[in-house]
Amino acid sequence: MELIGQGMEGAVYDLGDGRVRKIWFDRRPDDVRPLKEFLDELPALPFRTPRIREIAAGADGQAVHDEHLLTGTALNESGLTESEALDAFVAVVEALGPTTPGPASKALPVLNQPFWRDDLSWGEALAALVRRRAAESHRHLRRDVTDFDELLEDLTTRLATVEPGRLSVVHGDICQPNLLMDGPRTAAVIDWGFYSTAGDNTFDAALAAGFFDMYGPDAQRLDNLLLDRFEALGHDRRRMYLYRAAYAITTATIYDADAGDGHYRWCVGNLNRLPS
Known part of the structure; x- marks a missing residue:
């Protein structure tokens, strides 16, 4: 092997x-x-x-x-132009939009925790996850995020009212290593299960825009470019910011409970850049 x-x-x-x-x-x-x-x-x-x-x-x-075995070259190693790579990201998110999730999508844990309950809507389930994960990261986020307690209260209140027009299959981790390419065509999408569920396709749009380049010198430019493209396709920009904040809080210390890694800093940066 x-x-x-x-x-x-x-x-x-x-x-x-x-x-x-x-x-x-x-x-x-x-x-x-x-x-x-x-x-x-x-x-x-x-x-x-x-x-x-x-x-x-x-x-x-x-x-x-x-x-x-799923064949293809990871997008970050494919040598595609920036334009081709951006097109691939948008195409994957848009392909998931019309999907109809089945019962296994709601039964799947999110971040290794139960997510859906019969008495909760999508927005309420996400707000509940944000509250649970915030409790685990609170001492770090309260130190590093401006007015974190007020942000958390506002975020969970707003999330609980979100009612997407339909539920789709959400991948939850559309990033360059998870797209296997055959030339400019996406041959396979791998690594489901971390944040996969039945949810709002705009959630995948919000995360994909941020994941395209998380740490490079052009990260903010590329993030904004993709947010613009997804907004033009009908994804509400304020909802994308809302979902990005939810993701940042729920995963801030998922890789390092002591908040010492680059992912935590990326999450904090996103939370401190939220528009008012």
Whole structure:
């Protein structure tokens, strides 16, 4: 087996026969089955998506599963022009807009926590997640974000009133390494499950604009350019800012509980730049 990728939750190996194997660090087989059901439920899209085959337990009880190998070159390594790369981002978000999520989309945890409840709307479920995650990061965010307590109250109040016209399948992590390209065409979209759910397609637009270039010298220019493009396609700009703030609070310390990493600084920067 050849190691081809490793993230926070597991390592992925190429088996050399058209399959890859993921070995999870902490999840058990029962933890991964909701993701398999979600992926099996995804509708036909203009790009390939992962499909988990059998799920087994490793030597230490951790989940191990095989998938078909999805071919393509990660967008950040593809050599495409800026214009082509931006077009690919917009096309992926727009392809998800007309999708209809099924029951597995609502059963899937978000950030490893239950998300949907029958008595909550999309906006209310997101507001509840923001409140839970804010409690875990409060001491850091209160220190680094101007008037954080007031921002949190305003944000959760506004989120709870959001009523999108329809629910779509949300990927939640549309970033350059997760788009596998065949020339200028997106061949596959990978790494579902971190923030995937049934939700508002504008949520994916808001995040994709920020994720295109998170840390480079042109990050703000590219972010604004994509926000402009998504707004022209009908995504409300104020709602995109609202969702960006929700994402920033819910993931601020997801990778480092001590708030010492670049992702935390990116989240804080977004929260401090929110328009009034």
